[in-house]
Amino acid sequence: MSNLDTVFEDSLPEDHRSGVIAVVGRPSVGKSTLINRILGQKIAIVSPKPQTTRRQQLGIYTDSRCQILFTDTPGLHRPQHKLGEFMVKVAEDALRDADIILWLVDVSVEPTAEERHIAETVNRLRGQTPVILVLNKCDLLKPELHEARRTSYQTLVEGAEELLTSALDGSGLDALMMRLVEMLPPGPRYYPVDQVSEVNMRFIAAETIREKIILNTEQEIPYSVAVEVSEYKERSDDMTYISATIYVERDSQKGILIGKGGDMIKRIGSQARAELGEMLGTQVYVELHVKVLKNWRMDEDLLRRLGYRLPIKTD
Ligand SMILES: Nc1nc2c(ncn2[C@@H]2O[C@H](COP(=O)(O)OP(=O)(O)OP(=O)(O)O)[C@@H](O)[C@H]2O)c(=O)[nH]1
Numbered sequence: 001m002s003n004l005d006t007v008f009e010d011s012l013p014e015d016h017r018s019g020v021i022a023v024v025g026r027p028s029v030g031k032s033t034l035i036n037r038i039l040g041q042k043i044a045i046v047s048p049k050p051q052t053t054r055r056q057q058l059g060i061y062t063d064s065r066c067q068i069l070f071t072d073t074p075g076l077h078r079p080q081h082k083l084g085e086f087m088v089k090v091a092e093d094a095l096r097d098a099d100i101i102l103w104l105v106d107v108s109v110e111p112t113a114e115e116r117h118i119a120e121t122v123n124r125l126r127g128q129t130p131v132i133l134v135l136n137k138c139d140l141l142k143p144e145l146h147e148a149r150r151t152s153y154q155t156l157v158e159g160a161e162e163l164l165t166s167a168l169d170g171s172g173l174d175a176l177m178m179r180l181v182e183m184l185p186p187g188p189r190y191y192p193v194d195q196v197s198e199v200n201m202r203f204i205a206a207e208t209i210r211e212k213i214i215l216n217t218e219q220e221i222p223y224s225v226a227v228e229v230s231e232y233k234e235r236s237d238d239m240t241y242i243s244a245t246i247y248v249e250r251d252s253q254k255g256i257l258i259g260k261g262g263d264m265i266k267r268i269g270s271q272a273r274a275e276l277g278e279m280l281g282t283q284v285y286v287e288l289h290v291k292v293l294k295n296w297r298m299d300e301d302l303l304r305r306l307g308y309r310l311p312i313k314t315d
């Protein structure tokens with residue numbers, strides 16, 4: 001790095017802006033896809049199945065003018081078990097703590113009763129925080145329906161401006177970023193320029209394995225698994241060893257996850273190994289074990305043991 005670059009890095013422009021943007025909405029509207037796309041890097045797992053994201057996850061966008069801290073959140077829904085309650089609480093906390101709320105909706109479908117329930121949550125918790133209604137998945141919407149759909153979503157939240165985006169093909173994202181920079185308050189850079197998230201490789205490994213399970217299984221299985229990495233070792237410069245336990249709720253789920261002759265667990269392992277290998281630039285060895293932890297989603301103690309803990313608030 002030249003001296004000039006160093007000076008540029010150290011001295012931020014006078015009107016440098018920063019802040020926290022909570023990305024909230026119904027499951028599957030594209031919250032994680034949007035953040036990954038803006039960051040140009042996969043920091044959160046994505047799947048066509050609802051309730052993929054389970055925790056709050058930070059995505060850090062930095063350029064010379066601003067630092068934007070995106071919080072990806074679990075989809076807001078009516079919880080059916082303790083894990084669901086935890087997920088909704090995480091999203092609600094993120095809403096309360098934000099400088100700006102991005103409320104994502106799937107503009108390719110009409111608002112449902114579920115969406116009206118979320119509108120009620122957003123309106124109740126937002127206080128004075130500005131809300132941008134992000135009409136995502138516009139690539140799936142016929143242009144002649146734009147106006148009608150815009151109106152049906154606009155009526156759900158008072159005084160929100162709205163923007164059409166496609167997190168999949170990137171359209172509308174430059175306009176969204178420009179608007180966010182305009183709206184953010186002046187503020188410092190909180191994280192180093194090259195940091196894009198707060199999670200460590202152990203967590204990324206567990207999430208990557210969970211994503212491959214979600215993509216390869218059906219019905220209850222995607223929702224009934226938790227993944228815990230018990231060992232993560234860089235055995236040499238070109239070899240990483242990862243051992244993980246997949247917890248399921250019932251014996252029958254264990255059987256399905258292992259598959260005939262172990263073919264399902266092998267497929268999950270090899271897909272995770274390929275993705276992690278590309279990410280790490282090393283050979284990766286993934287060892288997977290499946291264990292039954294009866295009804296863990298209903299049990300607060302087990303949830304805590306698996307790391308689903310709400311942060312302790314100091315204020
Ligand atoms: N066509 C289209 N598909 C999209 C778009 N954004 C996301 N998707 C797809 O929608 C599905 C859900 O995306 P996610 O990013 O996992 O959604 P999410 O809102 O994070 O979902 P949860 O974590 O379950 O709350 C995936 O299959 C994405 O590829 C979009 O703009 N257009």
Ligand SMILES: [Mg+2]
Nearest residue numbers: 031032052053
């Ligand atoms: Mg998500």
